[in-house]
Amino acid sequence: MILSRIQPVKQNQLKKKNLINWKKSKNSMRDMMDPVQYFTIKHQQLQDLKKDSALSVIRNKGLEAFTRLGIPTLKHEEWKHTRISGLFNKDFEFAIDQAVPSLSDQEIKALRLPGHEVANEIVFVNGCYSPSLSRISTGDHQLRIVPLEEAARNEYREFVSKHLGHSGNYLKDGINALNTAFAHEGVFIHVKKGHAIEYPIYLYHITDSRTNNNYSQVRNLILVSELAQVQIVQTFGTIGPLESFANEVTEIVAERDSITSFYKIQNENSNANLVSTTHIHQIGKSQTHTVTISLDGGIVRNNLNIVLDAENCESHLCGLYLIKGQTHVDNHTTVDNVKPNCFSNELYKGIMDEQATGVFNGKIFVRPQAQKTNAYQSNKNVLLSNKASVNTKPQLEIFADDVKCSHGCTVGSLDEEALFYLRSRGIGEKKAQSLLLHGFAADILEDIKIKPIRDYIDHLITERLEYEES
Amino acid sequence: MNAMLTTLEETVLQDYKYGFVTEIDADNAPKGLNEDTIRFISSRKKEPLWMLEWRLKAYRHWLKMEEPKWPNVKYPPIDYQDIIYYSAPKQKANLKSLDEIDPELKKTFEKLGISLEEQKRLSGVAVDAVIDSVSIATSFKGQLAELGIIFCSMSEAVREHPDLIKQYLGSVVPATDNYFAALNSAVFSDGSFCFIPKGVRCPMELSTYFRINAENTGQFERTLIIAEEGSYVSYLEGCTAPMRDENQLHAAVVELVALDNAQIKYSTVQNWYPGSKDGVGGIYNFVTKRGICAGNRAKISWTQVETGSAITWKYPSVILKGDNSIGEFYSVAVTNNYQQADTGTKMMHLGKNTRSRIVSKGISAGFSNNSYRGLVHIGKNAKNARNHSQCDSLLLGDKCGAHTFPYIEVKNNEAVVEHEATTSKIGEDQIFYCNQRGLDTETAVALIINGFAKEVMNQLPMEFAVEAQKLLAISLEGSVG
Known part of the structure; x- marks a missing residue:
């Protein structure tokens, strides 16, 4: 053996x-x-x-x-x-x-x-x-x-x-x-x-x-x-x-x-x-x-x-990077549409705290014969600290005309209004922040279909977000 | 000349109606590039010594640099020794009035639709016309001078306003910035210089018209616009070139400086010869354009309609250094046949509360490739910076490509950056809707494209918007089958 x-x-x-x-x-x-x-x-x-x-x-x-x-x-x-x-x-x-x-x-x-x-x-x-x-x-x-x-x-x-x-x-x-x-x-x-x-x-x-x-x-x-x-x-x-x-x-x-x-x-x-x-x-x-x-x-x-x-392939790509300290996480994804009628959906989310660096690079290629491709890509980032940074590059390269492709990308901090809403209902600042972040990350967790693993990750995230409160 | 053309040639000419050549005696530098060429240019322009030294320094640095290979374009290597770096139409020196211009030249500009005389009387646009390498005429100079505005050719500015040139030339795009900027710094022959003094709102659109005429030449012009505190200027730039089988190089540098509360609006309608239907000839348009919002609450806005050039390679950028400053970039890039475009912008957010907005519309047809490449950089101290980018691509035909390379670098947690992009073709249902109402398919496509590009077209000054819309239609003629 x-x-x-x-x-x-x-x-x-x-x-x-x-x-x-x-x-x-x-x-x-x-x-x-x-x-x-x-x-x-x-x-x-x-x-x-x-x-x-x-x-x-x-x-x-x-x-x-x-x-x-x-x-x-x-x-x-x-x-x-x-x-x-x-x-x-x-x-x-x-x-x-x-x-x-x-x-x-x-x-x-x-x-x-x-x-x-x-x-x-x-x-x-x-x-x-x-x-x-x-x-x-x-x-x-x-x-x-x-x-x-x-x-x-x-x-x-x-x-x-x-x-x-x-x-x-x-x-x-x-x-x-x-x-x-x-x-x-x-x-x-x-x-x-x-x-x-x-x-x-x-x-x-x-x-x-x-x-x-x-x-x-x-x-x-x-x-x-x-x-x-x-x-x-x-x-x-x-x-x-x-x-x-x-x-x-x-x-x-x-x-x-x-x-x-x-x-x-x-x-x-x-x-x-x-x-x-x-x-x-x-x-x-x-x-x-x-x-x-x-x-x-x-x-x-x-x-x-x-x-x-x-033809007719389907693919879902999800990702979450929730990092702090000096951690550097770099996600490079490529979706290559070689044949027609394929579907892909990509969602990556990132939360960076302390001096952490996040990198996202998503590529979608659509080859000339890959007509009727549907490809979506989205990358959302939240920066929690002044020293955290994110570099993102959602990239499309398209050679076929009958396609629907889109990508979106955002970088920001937490929504002021949502924070205010929670605070006005008596929830402390840290708690409100961790609630919002948890909600932000939960999108990705839902895609994990093995229950013990999903619960485990959820637990880790909760622990992490609550740790920040102290 | 027209009588001799066959029907076929006429059809070709229709596609690019500016493809004529004007027979003018020109004063050329010998082919090739070395220090003597630079000395030749400098002496022809009667430049002071410091200017020559500045050029030579740039040249020596250029020798050490390598041509960039990263753009998403393909072209055979350029032989820099096979280019004429200086070509000037022969004419009497120091024209006092427009009547003294060579009649052949005047005809050229009339063919281009820029009748210098007419413009002088009617449209209220001050024009600086640049043929090959040399500024031919500048209109409305007197009226502008009354307000303290300086609008003249670069060579005149070097002689007349050396202090301003020394202070600002190369301050935004240093001579060593990149390969083509260094080349331009070494051999630039002319261009426009514009200075708006404190608190003055320029009463008319300023405009430069560039034309490459002579064979084998490269055009290297340099534009410098300075808007002092609280001033405003709107600047237009247009370009055309004759049809030739060879590729000609155009490597310009544009620098904008906006001080406190100043506003600069820079619009370009770029229609260099794009090459034949089979991709032969055409202009290589490798341009460095950059503006700096040096003061607080300054605003720089780039608007461009790119329909020409075999290869376009340009990224009008804004450095948002002053607090509360604003950068804008509106672009429509159309590529047809074998054209290639790699264009976009850079927004460097350095100051607090800086805002930028990017709207880029790419339309590709035929065998062309159209790329958007943009960088949004939010520095550590750019608190509350805000950016929104939108880039949409439209594909006409299945042999062309549309690419998006947005770089987003954020080093600060108070910034909000958004980017969205879509790629699609014209929907069959949209065309059907138009057909149903009696529009033929070609008109329907033109209508839809116009709507697609409207957001950017609206940013153009009126005089240009009409021309730009026509250009869009011409560029895409025959691409719908």
Whole structure:
């Protein structure tokens, strides 16, 4: 099963090599290594380790693209407001292959989402799929979970080679290429034809930063077959006081008449940095639903691509970023209307307090043949503090004439009149503010269809808003 | 000349009726760009030394810069050595009255519908006419001078009012601002200069008419308008060029300075030659326009109707520095055939209680691409800043594109910013309604488009609104099938 775990003999040799860091903080500048050079060495190690891997071709392509594109800087249009290159100058440990660190039940429990008793749980630790920590309750005939390496060589071979890396067509930056260059420890999830999976799938991405700053990568591929239905929840957690940086890519392929819901929940501490990419390719008439909730973290970048590659597709995109402190949340979404008669609706809301920065960049493409497209996009922001800021860019690129597209965007503070209304009825200022903010955020919460998760997020938001009152 | 045209050519000409060439002797600089070219221009214009140094500094900086690649337009690389940077119609120096103008030139302006003499008598619009690189005539100068208003060509201003030029030239668009602004600063040949003294309300519309005539030339004019405390001016700008198979470069710089309580209204009807139906030739219109509300309660308003140019690349901007200042931007951009437009605005809110309003209407037809690109920046200290942007696109045909790139950056929690955009085509039901009432489809489309653009057209001074409406109809002729 665990094909990729290395032999004990090799472990010692690797340990040594693993000690190369991007930048050795203790030593002088001379020891500093260029990230591209560093990852090239790492990549070679990985390729040597897995000589006959079915994924080595795609990994090579990824590295080639990465060396060409490099780490994105602020000059890169898509990274204009998010300084990711700073993270690459820090001292991070990146293990391409390692034994899963032992985590106590207590630690795992703290990260678990409510409703996990009736969910399929898949756990990744430091970017590696951990079958021992995962728990799959749905039967094999409905839901199959295979390590990506294995899927690339068994009956899913063709599918994997066709669809793995499709996101690279949309995200032309070094970060996505870097993930592809090291695609190995993820999973392939197959939701089988005609099955509505009763239990949602919870994906946990855990980073262990107890002893080192940790950099990790996961690459997953999900196939939702014809007439299938599935709900997926993805969350991230960091254990330990040190910094973590995760670069995660999940590619989803939705076939005819399938319904997919994808919820992303981010509530880490300020030491946790994240680039999380979700790429949904709707190859048949299907429906998808995504909700992205960002409540805390260091630098968080979410890429969400929806490719409507069949007629009559439908997609709903929702997002909420409720942040404070130094948190920086960047949501980049792309809806690409390739085929006619598709519908998409997007609503992102943000509340920024203290020195938090929110970034929203929403793109809608309508290709020449995609007539009768209906695409809506809306982004609403509230700034609560003088030092908070928001950069938003709702972008439309339209090449077909028979379309209805609109986008709207607002930035402001709370409505004075609504506040006055509440105050005139004897509600304190802070309370009134938190009521209004709660109402503002509730729009998005309603889109979460798994009740325990919705209640959990609602609870977190209430807690946060009330905390501000004190 | 007209008799020799075939029917076919006549039809083509109808599409762009300003495509004639005037045979005038011109005094040209040699092709190419180097320091000698700049010295040549400067000496021809009898400029003081400081001006030459300013130009050379800009040129040296330009050499270090790279042509921007980010606009959403495609064009083959420009050979900057293959352009004539100075071309002036030969004429007697220092004209005292309009009667002394070369009759050929006068005819040109009559063809353009700007009869300098007629204007002088009737319409009450003071015109500064610029052909190729040089200002030909300025009307109504005397009357304006009585009020203390200075309205003259840039080269005259450099000679006559060096203090004002030294103080304000490059103060809004520095010579090093961007690639084309730097190029313009190095080689600008003429343009209009306008100074409205304190408390004066300019009694007439001031207007500049630009025309590129000579072959292989680029036009680089520079306009500077200064409105002192409490003054008001409305300024019009129009442009045309002959039809040629090559692409000509037009890189202008416009700077506006509004002090306390001053108001500047700047309107443009841009109708440079857009290129043939197959996308051959046409003007590259790479223009930097920027105004600064330097004083409190100042107001700058840009109105533009863009129908010409093969490629348009311009972002009239307002820096809202003074408290309570207002910036406005109204635009209609029409692209047909293979035209490309990447246009929009920048509103930089720096002062308290600043307000801005953006209304942009894009109409694309044929194989054209029309982009709106705008930035609304609310600085940390811009308390209570308010912005509303609206950009609507109309698509006629399925081969064209409409794009919107609005950038919104807010660094302050008291600001309110709103942006909305829609893209649609003319509804079949709307056309059916018109057809039903006896309008043919083409008239119906013209009617609907006029309604679509009305909000912006209403902002234009009356003299221009009529012309602009006609232009809209001409630009879109044949695009409805």
